[in-house]
Amino acid sequence: MTEQRKGYENFVYQNGVYDLGTKGDMRRNERNLMWNLDPYIQTHWQLTSALGLDAGARYSSVWFDSNDRYVVGKNGDDSGEASYHKWLPAAALKYAMTPQWNVYLSAGRGFETPTINELSYRPDGQSGLNFALQPATNTTVEAGSKWQVGTGMASLSVFNTDTKNEIVVAASDNGRTSYQNAGKTRRRGVELGWDQQFAPAWRAKLAWTLLDATYRENAGDAIQSGNRIPGEAAHEKREKRFTINREKLRFWLLLPEQYVTERSAPIPPAPMPPLAGCRKRDGTLALKSAI
Numbered sequence: 001m002t003e004q005r006k007g008y009e010n011f012v013y014q015n016g017v018y019d020l021g022t023k024g025d026m027r028r029n030e031r032n033l034m035w036n037l038d039p040y041i042q043t044h045w046q047l048t049s050a051l052g053l054d055a056g057a058r059y060s061s062v063w064f065d066s067n068d069r070y071v072v073g074k075n076g077d078d079s080g081e082a083s084y085h086k087w088l089p090a091a092a093l094k095y096a097m098t099p100q101w102n103v104y105l106s107a108g109r110g111f112e113t114p115t116i117n118e119l120s121y122r123p124d125g126q127s128g129l130n131f132a133l134q135p136a137t138n139t140t141v142e143a144g145s146k147w148q149v150g151t152g153m154a155s156l157s158v159f160n161t162d163t164k165n166e167i168v169v170a171a172s173d174n175g176r177t178s179y180q181n182a183g184k185t186r187r188r189g190v191e192l193g194w195d196q197q198f199a200p201a202w203r204a205k206l207a208w209t210l211l212d213a214t215y216r217e218n219a220g221d222a223i224q225s226g227n228r229i230p231g232e233a234a235h236e237k238r239e240k241r242f243t244i245n246r247e248k249l250r251f252w253l254l255l256p257e258q259y260v261t262e263r264s265a266p267i268p269p270a271p272m273p274p275l276a277g278c279r280k281r282d283g284t285l286a287l288k289s290a291i
Contacts, residue, residue: 001034002031003031003032003033004030004031006026006028007027007029008023008027009023009025010024011024029069029070030066030069030070030079031067032065034062036060038061039058040056040057040058042057050095051094051096053092053094054092054094055091057087057089058087058088058090060085061083061084062135064081064082065080066129078127078128082119086109086137087109091106091107091108092104092107101147102146103144104146107139107140108139110138111136111138112137112167114130118133119131123171123179130179133180133181134165135165136165137163137164138161138162138164139162140159140160140161141160143158144157144191151196152197153193153195155194155195158190159188159189160188161187162216163186164184166183167179167180180219183215183218185214186216187229189209191207191210192209193205193206193208211232213229214226214229
């Protein structure tokens with residue numbers, strides 16, 4: 001990914017008068033590059049007729065390079081580079097209780113590197129990029145079951161994700177948002193799902209999630225251990241119904257609905273407006289002719 005990032009003052013000062021909201025002098029000009037390489041290996045062992053093991057590993061590498069082209073007066077050269085590397089193993093055991101019912105246990109590691117936007121500004125307000133920002137790493141363990149009932153498929157899972165160096169907003173001021181690492185967080189919950197094929201042309205999907213997402217470490221006054229993570233709902237329901245007809249002429253109607261509960265969290269010492277729950281419906285009508 002290549003980005004040409006330029007920044008300007010949002011005012012013009014002329015004859016002792018400020019003209020606000022107008023593109024002014026350049027204050028930033030840089031070329032940013034970000035690229036990645038993710039080789040992986042995976043395998044499957046059928047240990048018995050009912051028990052199977054899937055395992056794999058990925059070596060994730062992300063590189064970031066910035067070339068500062070705005071070096072004027074006291075504004076020095078803020079060019080720099082960073083690279084992030086991590087081994088990410090994963091494994092899953094699946095056991096077939098019956099031909100229609102199986103249970104599974106899986107575990108894996110994840111890796112979230114800072115984006116170009118998250119690296120753009122330093123929390124201390126100084127010039128240059130936020131190279132102090134570290135990737136967030138997580139470990140997820142999930143256990144669940146899936147079973148076929150007629151032409152339907154039901155699923156149940158419980159999960160736990162522990163994250164280190166969670167990336168959160170440090171400050172948002174004068175149109176600039178900077179980011180920091182907030183230590184440890186935990187997300188755990190339960191998911192229920194149903195996928196029903198009523199007829200060759202009719203299908204419905206329903207999913208519900210119960211989520212407990214909290215900080216596990218303090219990060220300044222704004223982030224306290226035990227607080228819920230803002231913006232992540234405790235309950236979420238997703239529903240989607242659609243139909244596909246005929247072989248040559250395909251017609252479908254999507255009627256997705258999503259319900260999300262209140263997503264607020266206490267953030268002392270500054271009171272924040274609540275993130276209320278919401279219900280969203282969206283209908284899509286499409287007609288396609290297959291070739």
